[in-house]
Amino acid sequence: MNKSNENALIKGKVSYGLTDAGGNVLYSFISMYIVYFYTDNFGLSATAAGMMLFVTHTIDAVTAPLWGSLIDKTKTKWGQSRPYFLWLAIPFSFFTVMAFWDIGITGIGRIVYSYVMLLVLLLCYSGLQTAITAILSNLTNHPDGRIQLNTARMIGGNIGGYGIMIAAMPLVLLLGQGNEKDGFLYTAIICAIISAFCFFTAFINLKETTKTESVSFLKGFKALKGNIPWILLVITNLLFWVGFNMRNATLMYYLSYNMDNKEFVASANFLMMTSIIATIFLPVILKFVSKPKALCIGLLLMIIGELIIYLSGTSIIGFSAGWVLNSFGVSIAVAMPFLMLSDTVDFGYKKTGIRAAGLISAVGASFCIKFGSGLGNFFVGEIMTGYNYVPNVVQSTESLYGITLCFIWLPVMFCLLALIPMFFYTKQLMGIKSATPHIMEKA
Template identity: 30%
Template sequence: MWQMISLYLMYFYTDVMGLPAYYVGLMFLVARLVDGVADVLMGLVIDNTSTRWGRCRPYLLIGAVPFGLLCVLAFYVPDFGTTGRLIYAFITYLCLSFLYTIVNIPFCAMLPFLTSESKERTTLSTVRILLGSLGSTIVAVATLPLVKALGQGNQEHGFLYTAMVFGVIATFFLLISFRNVEEKINITSEKMTLKRAWVSLRNNPPWFVFAVNIFLMWGAFFFQTGALVYFFNYYVGNSELTALVAGISTFVPLLGTLTVPLLAKRMKKRHVYLVASAINLAGMAVMIFAGVNVMALVAGAVILSLGAGQRTAIYFSMQADPVDYGVWKTGINTAGILTSINGFLGKVAMAGAGAITGIMLSASGYVANHAQSVDALFAIKACYLYIPAALIIVSMLWIGKFYRLDDHYEQIRADLDSGINAANSDPAFNLNKSRAM
């Protein structure tokens, strides 16, 4: 369901609901920043939760039905004027984001509680991305045909009915996840406070390096997903390619994801990340120089998506490792708060990408459902290709220079399994004193 929101909600607001792109961008910025605070609070809630179902699972049950309902309401066009629709869009989008936080933060925070084995985490992360990409592919490919079929030419009705279909499916699978997943690792039951969380965070430089990269990696991702429809509808002038490339961008990552466990056995996680990013960047380069050549654009999209799938899979595997470093270093488990802060940073990246896209479209003279000016076309291509490429280059430089946790992770994991922490292990081993974290 979130794939439909990521790919089509901004387009729905500007071209179906008729909201100005500038205000849509600002609305995304404010709503996502406010919701980001909820992410952090949700992390604290998870770290202080103790039930017979575990820490994370209960929230899948609590949030499943309300989340499905808000997915539908977000794609409803009320019979209001522009101001009324802006207010309605802001309220429903903010509520939708809150409910996504309630189900997604626990879902993402669950990995450290499922297994302590690094290779198993990579496998689980790969399976998660694999199945997530499969679902995303179905949504990406099916959304526009469903909108057309269910709406019978009326996009307002089409998007609403399509959201109903996907909302029901999302609710069903959240409930299935609650029922079938088991949290096996119980690291600590000590009460989590902001003060204790801060002690752990300030002594966790690998997480800081990882956190900075969230802005870069997810910023690139959200620029592309937000601009995809505009790029193919207006810059390329071939709206039929929108569904095709959206499908490629969600199906081909499945193939990339399948290679990650094999790559992770032969190289360190950061090297997998760098290889994947290089492939992703090569695909962007092909699309940048392709102009409006359909075959070249499709080939570039395939290469781009292959690398994106690999990078996302190893990213989620890497995300769990700073949690273990924090436990090893301070004795404080912050799986929930770290995941929630990571989610907050991702939403800041999402907010920034959405706001900048909206502002650039408005400033360049974008007019919905009309032929676009040269400036507007350049702004669209910049949001879809130039800016994401620049962000990925910086991301590769950052991770390549500073991320070093995977050099020491196996020893950290062995220490934790033996009940050893930083206070009584080798005093020379201290990532805080290392230039590269």
């Protein structure tokens, strides 16, 4: 490889990594702290906050296929997916800031305001997430190239997401100067600026090389006909995101109340950064195991990590060990579906003659993330209310069990359920004899 090609490859990987870094800087901040912010700072009950997240995420999830279809029909001088980095970066940043801004509205208007801000920011993120996933199959047709790009994306996402998780609470405390509500607002502004910069940089540097045709909404759905591997992947991914978001939403509660160590939240988020090691070595792992097996390994590591945390009681050392192992599993389980979706795009194209990367990615990624997030947060709100959680007081034995249920046992259950479809995935993917060779490679 000559010097110019090598530089172009590095530039492409860094730029693709920035897309997920930009998305995760804001979305990780939202998913980790929005429930806590609305219950302990904005004044909503756990039930109201959980219901709001469920409703907004459900609407967002249902509209995800529309984003996919819109991308499939897009034809510009910049490409098919790339222009959405330019068009949606500012709205996503703006409405995230507004979601963390208490502008003084009271009564029903307060709830309506929260619903609108949260829904619009989620819709913007859904469009960006769909574009990020869909563009992979248009950046290169080579399987190794896709693995390298997807690895770069995951590393960027980990740095952006875990970086803000580590910095968020210290920033909230520093910028708020005793006013946690103001601290969350100022931190959201910083995250918004970083996110927009990442997306603009990615837009400038990335280039789509695969020729695409404009695909209508109804025609795009034909690409899903008989695409059983895609259906199985959607089921697994959805179950994973439900459990993952329940675990994320209750980390703050578990450390604050069950372990009486709220100060360890920043340290726990720092420990999650170690999962980048798993992401870096993912291409090596995939030389020895298939993609669905790698996904199963990630889910099993999550389960084992959760069990270690539970068995460790209030031990910070035990919690740290389980949390690191769990985070390694999360890193793998998050990365694999994005990579496997490209295979299902190729599978659908070979089977139907229609390349609907946008629609397949929208449902396979954005829908699962958003609907899974909505369900996860809804379950958290309902369960914690059912177990009589009261903010900012010493919790009862009953409410502590409710937090444990949301943080340990239900995520374990959803990970176990997510394993089941993967036992059938490879057989279905191999079922089409005329599929292109790279689909079969380590399928």
